[in-house]
Amino acid sequence: MPRIIFVEFDGTEHPVDASNGLSLMEAARDHDVPGIEAECGGVGSCATCHVYIDQEWVAVSGAADRVERELLEMVEGRCEESRLSCQIDISHEMDGLIVRMPEAQGF
Structure with missing residues (x-):
């Protein structure tokens, strides 16, 4: 299970153990990472x-x-x-991936 680190614009980190096959958006949503709204549900x-x-x-x-x-x-x-993030599927090669969020999404 790869560990993905979501980083808010202010530098706050949210490490997430993510399942292969989920999108980055789904992993963030499932772990209550702030700043990933995903209003369309992941259809891009x-x-x-x-x-x-x-x-x-x-x-x-x-x-x-x-x-x-x-x-x-x-x-x-x-x-x-x-x-x-809804268009990136997680794989085991992504262990350690750092995902940064833009200031516009800092709630």
Whole structure:
């Protein structure tokens, strides 16, 4: 079971033992991580699960597809590391992954 560390904009860390096959959004939601609203339930249509994935993890997490990139273009705080956490499925290779949340999602 990989350990994922969700980091709020203020630096507060939320380590989560996540199940393989869940999305990052589902793992955050199931462990009450603040800042991941996921209003659309994980279908990639609302961007309320916007996160930053460090470049060194892109090979493991995968790159955003065209639809995700288009949705991210409308997100406040978007940058090269932006992803929708509902579009990233957890695997054992993600043990130690650090997921950062943008300031706009700091509730």
